[in-house]
Amino acid sequence: MREPIVVFDTNCVLCSGMVAFILAHERNRALRFVGAWSDEGLALAARHHFSKSDLDQTFLVLSGVAALSRSDAGVEILTELRAPWRWLAVVRIIPRPVRDAVYRFVARRRYRWFGRRENCVVVPPSESHRFIGVRRQGSGSA
Numbered sequence: 001m002r003e004p005i006v007v008f009d010t011n012c013v014l015c016s017g018m019v020a021f022i023l024a025h026e027r028n029r030a031l032r033f034v035g036a037w038s039d040e041g042l043a044l045a046a047r048h049h050f051s052k053s054d055l056d057q058t059f060l061v062l063s064g065v066a067a068l069s070r071s072d073a074g075v076e077i078l079t080e081l082r083a084p085w086r087w088l089a090v091v092r093i094i095p096r097p098v099r100d101a102v103y104r105f106v107a108r109r110r111y112r113w114f115g116r117r118e119n120c121v122v123v124p125p126s127e128s129h130r131f132i133g134v135r136r137q138g139s140g141s142a
Helices: 013-025 039-047 070-079 085-093 096-114 125-130
Strands: 005-008 032-035 060-063 066-069
Touching: 005 013, 005 039, 013 096, 032 039, 039 060, 060 070, 066 070, 070 085, 070 096
Parallel strands: 005 032
Antiparallel strands: 005 060, 060 066
16 A cells, blocks of 8 residues: 555645644654645545645545545544654544534634745655655755
8 A cells, every 4th residue: 555645735834834743753754745736736636526625624634545634634644643642543532523623613714823825834855755746945846
C-alpha cells in the first residue's frame, strides 16, 4: 500500500501549522502531503468525489481507496503520530456527528482566528520529496 496522502489548504496558517506539527511528531515519516489548490491536489480530490468547494471546508487523508475527511481525517492523522499525541485518537469514541460539528465550527473560522497567507507552508528541504504540488520556500517551483 502507498503512503497516506494529506490534502491540505496551503493558504491556511492553521493547516500549514498542522503539517509542521505532523512533521515534528509523526512516527514513521510515512505521510505525504499535497496542496489542495495545486493541480495535483484538485485532481486527487476529484478522483475521490471532492470538489474545490469541499476542499475549502475540509482537508483529506487519502489512504488506499479510502478518502477520509473532517474529523475522520484528523483521527487518522493522530494514529500516525508518536505517543502521547496518538493517544488523542481515542476521540473516535465520540460520535462522528459531534466530532464533525466541532470540526466545522473551527474550519469556518480558521482564517479569522489564525490567518490566511498565499502558500504559507514552509517545506523543510529534507522533507521536500514528501510534498506534491506545494511550492518549496525559495525554489519558485511546485
